[in-house]
Amino acid sequence: MQIGQLHSRLVFSFRLRDSSRQSRLTGITPSNVFYLLLIVLLFSPCAALTTYQQTTVDALLAFKNGVKNPPVLSSWIIGDPCKGKWKGVECSTIGKTRVITSLKLSNFGLDGTITPRLGDLITLTTLWLDSNSLRGPIPSDLGKLENLTSLRLANNSLNGSIPPSLTSLSNLRELYLSNNDLSGTVPFNASTAGVINIVVDGNNELCTLTPGFDLPVCGPSLAPALIFGPVASIPKSSKRGVHVAAIAGGVAGALALVIATIVLVSCCLLRAKSWPSATSDTGSSDPSAQVDWAKGPEGPIARSVAPESDTSKARYFSLEELEHATKKFSANNKIGRGGFGEVYKGLLEDGTIVAVKGRQGAATQDFQAAVEFLSRMRHKHLVNVLGFCQENDQQIVVYDYLPNGSVCGHLYDDNGAPVGKLDFRQRLAIALGAAKGLEYLHTTTPKLIHRDFKTSNVLLDAYLVAKVTDFGLSLLLAEGPHPQEGPVLSSLNGDGTAGFLDPEYYTTQRLTEKSDVYSFGVFLLELVSGREAISQDRPRSEWSLVEWGRSLLQAGDLGALVDRTLGSSFMEVAMRKMVEVGFHCVEETGDRRPSMAEVVKELEEALEKERGLTSGGGEGATTVTLGSELFT
Template sequence: MSSSLAAIIGGAAGAITLLGIIVLSIWFCLFRNRSISRNSENGSSDPSLQAGRNVGTELSLRGGVPSPNPLEARYFMLEDISLATKNFSDINLIGVGKFGEVYKALLNDGVIVAIKKRFAAPSQEFIKEVKISYQVFYLSSIRHRHVVSLLGYCQENGQQMLVSEYIPNGSVSSHIYGASQLSGEKLEFKNRLSIALGAATGLAHLHALNPPLLHKDFRTANVLVDENFIAKVADAGLKNLLARIDTAGPSFQMVDDDIFLDPEVRDFGGRFSEKSDVYSFGVFLLELVSGREASRSQISESDQSVVEWVQNYRDTSDISVIVDRRLGTSFTTEGMKEFIQLTAQCVNPSSERRPAMNYVVSELDRIREKEMSLTTVMGEGTPTVTLGSHLFTALR
């Protein structure tokens, strides 16, 4: 009897122990899944990786405060930026944009960045807009091959700065009609198509965000190319930022003769839309194919601008009037006509008749593939591009 009772008690104790182990196992799994879920919202299941992403210290106007959100843009100390730019030396000055002077900088971790700097009174609004508004539009978290990444910001000593990815080969405008243009040389049509396709892909990606991010200042100078001439869209969202943080009005104003600006916005006070960016992209295509600055270009001896010429373009028109003479015979007539037709669609005065950027991407891809197959010499191979660049081929 006693042995039976002992067996019963032993069995009950074992069952209770087993039940306890099961409960603890379930609790551990639930806790672990919750932890992974929280980290997965930020793109990683490894907490150590999340901590590593938020390098640097997040500051408010009153002092140092750790950033609660790893996806926020990184705060850079002015001391570090000054060291990285050699105290904003003229040697490191690479241009002047809508936000202000642009410097090339080498961070202490070996990363090369571009720093936009302007003088402005300290403003909590600036920090809020960069941290929140840029985050709403996902700008500080966008990592796309054809979009220049925003890395961080700084506000100290009456200066406001934006830190971005550095693109070594400059803007497309400098290569087709600017300071980097080499006399007597050309950028072949298929290479210009590749640049156009990359820029279109970047702009289409911005439009596909939820909510869509409108560039509002897309122009040839805001399309940069890296050492391999991969195109990247720059300054996305910058116009929105400046409009919000400048109490006295935007740092740059729209001008009546801004050739890149949607005429429905410029002339009739309409609202910006994705189709406004498409119009600007069309003018970019126009400059690519003509090799000239659209705002200063005219056709023949008439007063007709190149934009007006493209808007009135018909299949029977003489494309040699508009095509960059430096292109020589590096293109097919059919491919060039299709490119000009697409450009004409983009700069249609009516926004309703302009295509969406996804359509533009697919058309440019199709035209480029056709041109590559018809104009690439057998055994030509892919050239290695260096700064300067080997994409430019001397006219024969």
């Protein structure tokens, strides 16, 4: 947004005209005194700041009106939202001013439309309106929210196309639009989808021009209309209509000026103490200058809300901060234990929920370097490493928190019995997402081998998007360059898990990319069967999922491998493809296993086949019968 645009939004300007020519103010008359006084009031620091605040209030009240003034927003009344504790509104201090940075209204029971006025909330970093009953289009004005990092509009009844203006949000990191009635094309390309977590499934009329989304590909003939949208017709007006509108506008404008003068004078007198003086951190009384300074690279908005670049260091958290976030690592906050140590759920002072993993260990430069390296691994299907702490002989890593936990809890219970929380299409989408996460690790520079990929290391966010975690936490040792591949980061000792560990490791004592592929194959078989990789509660012949599956393959009874909780609502061709990929990945030797890039391609094809059933059929869109007749 340009300074001029901000200035026109925050400050009134006008020009005195008569009906025939521009006139100059000459002489001291009552009329001239009135206009001079009005100019002084409108351009005074007090008036400008009040106007800036009022713009924010007006935008929020317009939204409240658009959702039919629900009781849940009864706290939204005239006044400063940052001082009146408006429900769902969160503020931060920018310089000496409190500004709105978050609007979190998920599952508020809101019913209505989204006003374009939300585009006036230029300091917003978080906008959550998901799980309501909102309808109508997504306003293109949301593309003005340059600081926005998270936009959640899923689980509503929004229609129309996805505004192309959203692609200009350079700070955006997650965009949730699933389960609406959106149509047209997704304006984001596949490379963008690797940086932004974009979830758009559940919109039956939505398509994509590029692969990388869980959507059908748009037909070429639809592309122009889907990208640019329909051309709106502009009605012609008669000259008489123009004159009437001009007269009405002039009368309304005169009344507005008189009212504005009274209001502004009152605001200046009543709020002078509650707003910063003209001498601020910007050294300017111009609000547009203050806003642009705050948004600039040296301003507090950039420092406090802009995401770090890939070359920046991981954030250092103090032990005191993490103890406060986890209630001194309370047992009530403990959510598990991983290969790195105990895992706790934490709430930072800014409202961010995090996962805190810690273990005993002295502070080392190697640990800091490893965490800083991992924090630069940014991908839609990887859990973000936010920072670390090294104090009191403790090594701690801070991650994004994912509310739906690991895939394990959605497949089987503590006793290993299938729970059937995921349908087949969800399992296939999770498999594809995890595959893309591993593929990224294997193709980044330097390449990174996970070394302990397993079902419990695939986590699910609020919309069941799969994200791989626990990659590269142990000491990373450079093994030197592979021919024509570049350096690989791995470890000489394996931390693999029984049932997932590459059998070649026992003879070579080395883990490679193909070791991750083997582990991924076991993960696929768990998704298909709803069983654990190792289960000694079953008959001896079924202890190992891989070995039991191979015996079913040889007997031509692969139907017995499929999780019975899935019922019969999936396509045989898609299930067959997923099973085939799984067995291909768990070949005894690495040279017979596919690369993760090949796995991704195969799973994308399987998902396309499965989508044929849920989108209304097509050739081969038949249900299957589980049991010995499957795959015969």
